[in-house]
Amino acid sequence: MIDKTFPSAADAVADIPDGASLAVGGFGLSGNPIALIEALLARGTTDLSVVSNNCGVDDWGLGVLLQARRIRKMTSSYVGENKEFERQFLSGELELELTPQGTLAEKLRAGGSGIAAFFTQTGVGTQVADGGLPRRYTPDGSVAVASPPKDVRVFDVHGSPREFVLEEAIVTDFALVHARRGDTAGNLVFNKAARNFNPLAAMAGRICIAEVEELVEPGELDPDHIHLPGIFVHRIIEVGTEIEKRIEKRTVAASDGNGGR
Known part of the structure; x- marks a missing residue:
């Protein structure tokens, strides 16, 4: 069985060239492949065409690549949480292909399934x-x-x-995704809502790079619990369970002092 593990995020994204197209998982800030995004930022890759539900926020997710002027075009369904995105788009610095959310999901799935349109x-x-x-x-x-x-x-x-x-379906040069668990053969398990666009993005990329919080050996994942088979994943890195996961807007109510709200 092929071992698809890479030693680091930097190694995994090292051959992504300027001008590449990327499908990136995540919804809001949930399920963002932040380690891979930051490795791409550190490498200096630019002129990217990115397909993702949204572009993160100004200082997180894909927003860090946008701030650094690394993204040429976004194909998204929602762009309302990023002020820098608004500025770049309205000033003519960024191209945007706004796509209905369900249509975007199906365009990615179709691309990964060999369906042209x-x-x-x-x-x-x-x-x-x-x-x-x-x-x-x-x-x-x-x-x-x-x-x-x-x-x-x-x-x-x-x-x-x-x-x-x-x-028309979407196929990209690379895909960047985040999963809760994965094995060295690339089989992935996502965590609840963090699954979102990640499997679809993975399918659409000619080369899929996955970051996982926990990496295990083949056979340790229950086959019935695998959300994405390893056939779609080409490279995998482990980022650990303590990796930062941000929440866009946290809303809580004051406790009544008796354990209720």
Whole structure:
């Protein structure tokens, strides 16, 4: 059995070149492959095209690459937690392909499954299908690049004709993901909501690099509990269970003094 372990995050990302495309797991700050992101930052890799649900926050997750001007284009479904993202996009420094969240998930899954494209009702009758969404602005605020119109077809669904828009799959050069446990063969187990986009991002990358909190030998993971088989993972590093995991917004209520809230 092939041992896919690498000694460090720096070694695992060492051959990611300038201009590469990346699929990156995470949702908000949950499940971010922060060790791999920081290793890429330290290496100085730039001109990246990144596909991820969002771009972290100003000082965490993909936001650290954005702050350092390492990202050329983002393909995301949500960008509202990052002020630097807003500044770069509106000033024409960053290209954005805004994509409905479920569509983005399916584009990644399709790419990993060898499906070239698919039809969905999501976005029909909007600029998602009709085109015209700003992808890049000029410094004066005018639109430099807009999204093109997409193919829309009518299909009969249960006797009712409905319009569907064609969405192309996403395949990237590399994928960066975070998992709770993994074995040296690349089989991964994610932790609850931190699973999010990680398996889909992993599938879409031609080379998938996974960071895991706990690394075990093949056979130690229950086959029924494996969320992503090792066939999709090419490199794996162990980052330890004490790796920092941030929360975007923590909301708590005062205790009533009797153990309740």
